[in-house]
Amino acid sequence: MRSQRWTKVMNESFRVSVLVLAVALSGEQLVEAEGAGDLFTVVPSESRIVYHVVHKLHRVDGTSRKAEGRARILPTGQAQVSIRVPIESFDSGNSNRDSHMKEAVEAARFPVVELKASCDGMSMPISFPATNQKICRAQISFHGIQKVIDVSVQAAFESATRIHATSTFALSLDEFKVARPSLMFVKIDDELKMDVDLMFSR
Secondary structure, three states: OHHHHHHHHHHHHHHHHHHHHHHHHHHHHHHHHHHOOEEEEEOHHHOEEEEEEEOOOOEEEEEEOOOEEEEEEOOOOOEEEEEEEEHHHOEOOOHHHHHHHHHHOOOOOOOEEEEEEEEOOOOOOOOOOEEEEEEEEEEEEEOOEEEEEEEEEEEEEEEOOEEEEEEEEEEEOOOOOOOOOEEOOEEOOOEEEEEEEEEEEO
């Protein structure tokens, strides 16, 4: 009886030891994965994201210089990018108009726009400056809804420590369930055009 209990205890101890070792090893692998490649961070003072919407009577351009995010270029040549922009940071030069836009996109409920993208074939160049343009797969999180789109990204590698990335793409306000603001009973167009101009540094 004692022998059986002792065997059970030993077996349980062995399983716990294996589990602890597995967790430890997976943790080391995770750290290695997180540390792999070249990591760059957005420089807000040298970056901007601009939205453009069109009404029958005029065009509105709102600019944010509060983008935050990182880009990692893996040894495989894949680039992984994550960007966040506060809705409150967009400024069109008209506070009343900005207030209506923020109300339309429910900035209080959904305070940020997020973009997560993955691009293949974005290896660090051998010499600088160099430019690389690729189609990237991007997940946009806006107004509580996520959409996956393809975007064209141009990466200008100014040096081994600075990358200037630009992209232009369009989103549908209707697809993101945004109630389009109206002026004189006419709604703004459905298209929300985005110009992304980011400087990354490390």
